[in-house]
């Protein structure tokens with residue numbers, strides 16, 4: 179903005195702000211945003227479920243990460259587009275709130291937007307779609323309450339919790355040792371849980387890793403592990419009932435300027451373990467793995483399993499997985515849409531169709547014919563009135579997810595639906611995008 183004067187000396191203001199900006203408005207703006215969000219969701223789709231694929235991401239300084247965790251993939255992708263960034267935030271919110279379902283939430287949001295686009299093309303106003311989605315989300319959430327079951331466990335019978343963690347870990351890098359890892363995670367959560375208050379503070383569980391050894395060497399330490407050698411080889415190796423002084427200043431002999439080390443493996447490396455402290459119940463899962471990449475992915479997988487266990491301790495309401503709850507919710511929303519007389523009914527049906535994108539993706543990723551598999555399950559759910567039927571990804575011979583023990587916390591499913599609907603509403607309401615021009 180600058181002040182100028184005309185030939186008579188009268189001041190006037192020149193607005194320069196729009197000079198360097200590009201502007202997209204109306205339907206074009208909404209559709210542009212939808213495209214950006216859809217592209218992000220498409221990337222995650224192939225990572226969904228027990229047969230989901232991994233992604234390999236390389237950072238500018240050459241670090242390589244191999245993962246199938248939705249939140250991690252998006253975080254490392256350096257999404258430039260602002261709407262794309264909203265999807266990244268979406269997956270982060272789910273990770274923060276629940277810790278699981280980070281892929282599902284983004285795939286659901288992508289599908290909701292894809293169906294919204296078709297409705298916009300048909301001439302429906304984005305705000306009416308947003309409204310219909312909100313109604314449909316309420317119906318779906320209500321349906322989750324109607325079909326939920328209770329998951330029971332007790333500190334003396336942790337088997338059900340272990341089975342759940344095993345399911346979570348089966349699609350992860352630790353799949354080979356899923357039972358062992360699941361045992362470790364459940365024991366870790368129960369060590370820090372306050373069952374009477376149904377509270378778990380995951381900050382008390384440290385997941386520490388050290389490259390070397392094999393995954394089998396991973397163990398639970400009822401205390402903390404510090405990656406420090408003993409100062410002197412003749413120091414006693416085990417001390418009981420000790421007092422610990424914590425120094426907050428460096429306390430090491432100066433290091434030689436040049437250091438030569440020959441790489442003898444790390445299995446003989448010594449570490450400091452502090453166990454059995456009376457005033458705290460902090461525990462450490464000490465992870466071993468062949469290289470840093472594997473180690474990082476193991477840590478991420480364990481994080482998911484710890485979150486799943488924590489969620490069940492907090493609230494033991496569950497719904498069955500493999501797309502079973504999504505298909506059941508889709509049927510409920512379709513039924514509710516038929517009772518709506520306004521145009522929002524179209525948005526509600528679109529919401530129902532979008533919910534089916536989860537079982538479709540699960541079937542597709544497992545090499546099953548997607549549409550046929552989902553239609554068959556939908557038909558059976560309707561005929562048998564059984565909301566536990568889902569996609570048999572591992573071809574076990576049964577579609578009953580209760581028999582397969584595949585379930586998810588209701589809290590996680592509700593959060594996925596709620597967050598995905600909110601982000602769609604937000605995107606549908608943007609009808610003007612002003613950004614700095616690319617040619618400056």
Ligand code: ADP
Pocket residue numbers: 225226227228230247248278279280281282283345349498499500501536540569570571572584585586
């Ligand atoms: P997210 O990051 O969203 O948790 P996952 O890749 O872990 O994504 O996939 C979770 C989805 O896979 C859920 O819908 C869950 O019900 C489904 N799932 C997990 N294991 C199986 C299985 N063995 N058979 C069928 N579906 C499964």
